[in-house]
């Protein structure tokens with residue numbers, strides 16, 4: 593009886609929810625905070641589906657701005673410009689998670705922002721993110737908030753060597769991190785964080801790193817691309833492939849954890865959960881990215897609906913598209929280092945007809961800067977990785 597009543601209330605709730613839920617339809621304008629490559633690939637998908645795109649960031653002629661309909665160039669702290677931007681778009685999402693919370697709050701007064709500001713607030717700070725994950729019992733490596741050098745010296749002895757000290761905010765691609773190999777390293781590592789809020793993490797001797805790119809809509813529907821396997825070089829993602837070489841049990845567990853995280857945060861949009869897989873086959877969440885992810889770039893060529901289109905569908909209240917993979921796939925990042933001896937040899941790399949080139953329109957090729965990526969599909973992920981690495985090497989040929 594009780595169960596039937598609960599079901600009835602749920603149906604009535606969903607009926608009114610759908611009745612009043614605002615769908616943002618093609619020809620509307622989607623606002624994007626941030627203007628890098630993630631915004632560019634999002635804008636391309638949005639324009640394909642007949643949306644207009646308005647990007648907001650402090651820079652001009654940006655990867656996103658080059659393909660968007662409108663580009664507002666202003667500081668995130670300029671709340672008058674934020675207000676004007678928010679009044680001129682139908683929904684807002686972001687491609688860069690370090691947008692100040694005040695900016696998101698200001699925009700939210702005029703237009704829906706997805707994922708909501710609270711999600712951004714948690715994901716842009718390692719300490720808040722780890723507190724959230726541990727409170728909700730998601731598996732993570734031991735961590736501690738470090739306030740003083742003495743805190744650090746005591747905690748490294750508890751966690752053992754090496755341990756990793758990370759700044760809580762503005763860290764990505766290994767920036768703001770120091771590996772502490774002995775008690776002697778503490779002072780230098782503590783100086784390096786320059787008084788910023790910091791977290792010490794126990795070192796994970798991982799077997800591999802994997803990620804799950806998930807999408808969730810306002811009604812709680814969830815879509816995902818299974819597990820993607822990632823290899824890093826110098827803390828920067830080098831290569832990703834899918835499907836990951838993992839047992840079915842671990843794949844299922846990773847997707848369930850990711851689903852749980854998106855539900856717990858009530859994410860509307862795309863969120864990526866990065867994991868370590870330990871040598872004894874345990875998954876530990878390393879990081880959350882409240883947006884499409886570098887490891888999901890291979891979905892552009894490999895899947896019926898890629899991660900950027902899925903983000904668009906989620907924030908606009910449209911049904912998710914199929915996440916089916918046409919074939920196994922691999923993606924290799926192209927960093928600025930490849931330009932060291934002049935323009936890369938594009939023709940050589942594209943000799944293989946199944947290799948796709950994606951460049952982000954960045955003018956200056958600095959070392960470590962993500963300039964683009966290559967993707968290929970193949971019968972197995974292993975052969976896709978082999979092909980993509982071979983093609984990337986050919987970029988260096990004269």
Ligand code: AMP
Nearest residue numbers: 756764765766793794795796824827879
């Ligand atoms: P992050 O910016 O936290 O994702 O770190 C960048 C990379 O550093 C990760 O992808 C790992 O390869 C490595 N790393 C970060 N934290 C740890 C850890 N606790 N144990 C081992 N390796 C780590």
